[in-house]
Amino acid sequence: MAASLINNKHLLWRAGFGPGIEQIDDLKNKNIKTILNEVFNEESFSPIVYETPDIQPIEYTDPKATAEQKREIQRVNQKQNNELNLNFLQKMTASKEQLREKMAFFWHGHFATRINNSKFNQQLLNIIREKSLGNFKDLLFEVSRSPAMLSFLNNQQNKKDHPNENFAREVMELFTMGRGNYTEKDIREAARAFTGWGYDKEGNFNERKKLHDTGTKTFLGKTGNFTGDDILNIILEQKSTAEFITTKIYTFFVNEKPDSSRIKNLSEDFYQSGYDIKKLMNEIFSSPWFYDKKNIGNRIKSPTELFVGMMRILPMNIQNPENITVYQKLLGQMLLYPPNVAGWPNGKSWIDSSTLMLRLQIPQIWSGLRPMEYSAREDDDMDMGMKSREALNKSFKNPNIIIDWNKVDQALAQKKAEDYLIVNSESLDMNIVNQFSDKSLKMNVINLMSTPEYQLM
Template sequence: MSDISKIKHLYARAGFGLQVSHIKMAERQTLEEAIELIFKSSEVKQPLSLFKQNINYKQISKTDSLSKKMFLKQQRQKEKELNLAWINQMSSTNAILREKMTLFWHNHFACRTQNPWHAQQLNNIHRQYALGNFRTLLLQVSQSPAMLQFLNNQQNKKGHPNENFARELMELFTIGRGNYTEQDVKESARAFTGWGFNNNGNFIERGFLHDDGSKKFMGHAGSFKGIDIINMLLEKKETARFISAKLYRYLVNDTPDAVHVNEMADVLYNNNYEVAALLRYVFSADWFYAPANTGNLIKSPIDLLVGLNRQFDINYDNPDIMMQFQRALGQVLFYPPNVAGWPGGRNWIDSSSLMFRLKIPATILNNGIIDFRGKADPEDEAFLAVMPNQPNKVKEQALSRPHWDKLTGAIYKGLSNMDIAQTIIAPKLSSGLMSIIKQSADMKTMIIELVSTPEYQLC
């Protein structure tokens, strides 16, 4: 595989695809230079900053019924604004690796909260430490109001331990199933008693609610606190292996290779859980660019939408259509299906989503109109139920204005339709794709036909 082919693959996995307008720059780079540029560009940490202060829900709960309804309406609007702000940031940033890894941690630490400020705060934690130290990230997430509330640790107190957070910490966030016992869950839950947050959204350790008695956890005994449990979990090599296997599925292949995952785990563990060190190792490994690991992953709905936005510099006449896209395709940011997150892989494709997946790219690029009648999110349905006389607003909508002139102006002279196609399509070009390239009347027609193929769904 040539360097330019490897760079295209690198951008597909470390970001949201190489833009056609950047091919000339990429052709002048070595793979090592491209990797370094991605890391350098992603040193920038640009937090989302829509909301400046916490929302006092206790005060809202004392208001009258009409005020509650208006508050619920405003809350849903803020959640939508946060969603679209992140979509826009992923679609425009140069810090592509940071945002790609923020998306990974968003799913790894899957969380739903009705407080938009808490959701923004947790998202910014994911972003700040996306390429940093996993230990620090894990602790910050564990102490965030969103996660403390979501997994009921706000209610975890001495004498009445709540096991939700302790269980998910081990099963989903660190060591994985089969590496702990039910007794470990019970004892670690006691260690996290008293962890909570105040009305300002700040983490607090409520000593009067903490169980300071002796606990037995994974062969150790002592008056452990929450931080002790986290440290002991990270001391286990199984945690490094669990994180590495999940990253392998995200960046390399749905079917983990045990040898490569163990190599990754060694790098992560021996570098004290520094994420950037692990990613540099993966992006520099020969097996990362092997034919079996290229053009083989199904794009997540967010990867698909953001990739289109970045490639074609799309402006949406009604940005709300991005929410409809996410619902129809099965991935709404900030609304994972459960604490395990979106399963990903082949689960992205089903009978209802495949039609939209094949239709959406061409419709967007044709300034088209699409009829959305996907099922609303359960919390959206609950919201609509309390609002009087809500009409059915899921109707045909004009979509977008792609900047074709900007794209064609950025394509340098001498770049062939084949070069463009090989940038847009990740898998090896089939005879059917070759026919599209050869028979298309112009570049725009070719691109629209290419993005309408099943191969475009892969990265």
Template sequence: MPVSSERLAVAGAAATALASMQAAAQSTTPAHHAQRHRAASAPVAADQTDTDLLDADDATHLLIRTGFAPSPADVAPYVGLTKAAAVERVLSTARTDAVTPLPTWTNDTPLTRAERNALTQDQRRDEQRKRSQDYDDLRAWWMREILTTPSPLTERMTLFWHNHFTSGQDKVPEPQLMAQQNTLLRRHALGSFAAMLHDVAKDPAMLLYLDGASNRKGKPNENFAREVMELFTLGEGQYTQRDVSEAARAYTGWGVDPDTWRFDWRVQQHDDGIKTVLGHAGPFDGDAVLDILLGQTQTAQFVSAKLWREFVSDTPDPAQLDSVASHFRSSGYDIKAALRALLVAPAFWDERNRGVLVSSPVEFIAGTVRRFDVTYSSTAQFARTSASLGENLFYPPNVKGWPGGATWINSSTLLARKQFVEQLFRATETARPHMGGAMTKAAASGATSAASGAAKAPVRPMPASMHFDLDGWLGRYGLTAGTVPGLSAQLQMQHAVLPLAPVDAIAAGSSAESYLQALLMDPVYQLK
């Protein structure tokens, strides 16, 4: 299974955590997988998009990039389809809601202003502890949904938008509000970006996070106005400070009711004067400014480029990106239209763009658990592990979210990822039943720590809380843990778990268990 020098550089950077994996994503030399049938150096021509039929490698590539680690049963229906038909199948089967019921406490209304003011110091401390535990509960809930969803693309896109329309625990004290925002993002995840933008702008969690709730006539707060341009629609350098100041006036009057915690339109606090934003003048309100932003061609370009970096590579192809952005804009910001154009683009299927993206902590954990049919008694442990690897759900590092890409890998996180693999191989003896459905609040609270500590907590072995049926998995290749796999079985196992050739040499005569563990310890296991 030969591998190019550029891809060796990718894996070497991950292994030593001394160099950026970003440069490797720009590699121009194709890699070859041992079991691929086509020459990797043959680029996919634009007119072949609908005529080339998918083999198992193509189908696996599509499902890994649009979800998590697919099972052979997931891959099989896509083999033999055209690229367009396969993409359409992925898009048409996506859900708009979660299959895992939210914790029951998310239906509770947070304390009113009067109730908060009446709390004693001890009660305030208890209330803060409860909110922290509820956030941990919410993280465990989302991780369960990611692990069990029949619609992986939905969760991938909900994660994507969570990192695009960033809000988090540090400025949103009530976890019910973040649960509501998560539902909003999932509902719009593959729908209309325009509708999502308008809804997110009035979302209580977003208003609190970007200080929009304190925006009033005469004292406009510019935080939301700036971020909606820089992070949500146009990108840096596409607007002026005056545009920000004028737009902030338009958003005045938007707030959050301190008793109901719902969006509150305060007309008496709204500046109804003339504003000039991006060359447009009028007595705009917030929705009118959002429509102005949606009318800019740069918005479709900016969002399409983020989608490209999420699903294809770190370096967009200008011509192909323009085509994706054009489809996105002409469709009226239909997210499926953008993804459809992106996933049938030649660059998505190009061999040079396979195995060049770094799996995020959630992708790494969920992919491992799903790939090896791991059973577990609690998903709180996986949420904690993700936090220790740098991706603490509902708690992004700042307003820009997680930078992702090569930043996911450093000496500390790579070691923690390997510790998770070691934990997996220790969890092969005592099985606990897999608890279906949502976790109870008590179970999540007892299994997790405060969010502020979770991000720094080391990965600790918990073999009793999950189980990996190693012999059952190896049995697919006619092996047991103690047997030595032949060359054919070795290649099949490599093919099942790695996106390209392993970098580290694996000792000849290794047992099947040792061989599999060596594959998972190889740096390229972090790539997709």
């Protein structure tokens, strides 16, 4: 297979969610520079919304709210969160701005929050989508002031005389510098600087001056009457911040085994550029080493990458889209619902005996060739309002998908399907695939997507 085809597939999977069906035709002949330009193409930003109408904003904590009102709030929030989830998936699948959505997916796991309030979720999701390729400083400031993050990390309760350290700790440990670059005292002093940062119930950031500790603080060797903004600016002055973010981006987009000398060069450039994310990504995807053999086909697709990749190559009409969230739950990646503040672990953690079986069977289930007979992981606490495996099974309907196989036939006619579906098809034993095929392109595609090789990108 031509090296250019492998490199083009590699780029489309890493800088997006794989080739779309309309890209198949000239994928083999396209110059990598042309594809790079397409990948970095930007259109005007369109936010993700939900259609379900809001209800009167009564907070859970409102003493006047009845049990019935609280249940209703929860029900509406759940419906709206499901819509946001599916609309985010739809953007990843259909958007021409593949890199914007792929970066947003990355930041969604980096700035992980898990709250019920759908309005706050929508706001944060659109911040990370709009700023995903912009400046990391702007992104950090906006995320840090978002009610979703302030709520999730308890900064609403961070007041002078009673500082809450949760937000200050995670900002440093998970979002900027990483462990080992600050002390417990730095956390305490930063927490004092963030006192008073909160939000109102409409979701507006609120610096509550009366709750702010105006005393002198010493943070990372600097002393002053610091505010939350000052703390974030001092964090951004640290080279360790550029290195931590670059490492995380490298292990997500290039290789889970970090290459320290490459990361050092990239992070130096990232720091000098004033944290220009787009410039960093361009440097990565334009570098010859990005296309080294060891970086191709070495990553296990996350459940989201798996679903969206299939939806991009198989034009499908999903009759019960809400049931797609059940697959997310079963495979351990519910969008808007990370397991904890550290986001989703990647790599081998996606695969265990139950998830691998389901992952290999999804192409057959979605094509209507096999029934769905799975239930969620025992250890998972995402109840989604369903309290038991029985409830999950009972409420589950197949997503009821209609795939336009004629379109697939046209796109892959006169082509080897494996060259387009599998990133590194050289490792694939086509004899085994053909054994289960009835020679039709449809069965060939379904069987290729059911191979362990299809799980890699």
